[in-house]
Amino acid sequence: MATKNYRAAGGVVIDGERMLLLDRPLRREVRLPKGHIDPGETATVAALRETAEESGYDDLEIVADLGSQVVKFNYLGDDFVREEQYYLMRLVSERTVRRNRKDEAQFKPIWVPLDEAAARLTFPAEQQFAQRAIEIVRRQQAAQ
Secondary structure, three states: OOOOOEEEEEEEEEEOOOEEEEEEEOOOEEEOOOEEOOOOOOHHHHHHHHHHHHHHOOOOOEEEEEEEEEEEEOOOOOOEOOOOOOOOEOOOOOOOOOOOHHHHOOOOOEEEHHHHHHHOOOOOHHHHHHHHHHHHHHHHHHHH
């Protein structure tokens, strides 16, 4: 069995005192929006695209690069190595686009108070990115 390697990008969307998370009830997970980086696509373009596809919110702006990390996991008997790149994003407006049926069935967008958001995420790797984003936003607020 070969290990499957791929790159993914996603967003930590913060709007005021709330963060956008995705509830995945069928897997009993709460996640950050992210997905595969398509061939020829940059990580920033993929992050914006995937966040819009999974959440429906498409009027987003990248505020900061939150870095990347490599995550290894097994899913349905296959081993995966995924390099994840995340960006802090802000909601420019509440404009949404229609999601495809698969994403609509899998992901329920939820807005969670900033102080609770990182703890609500299922996986520690995503909790770390959420916490980084919160720290950046708090520093920006303090500087104003």
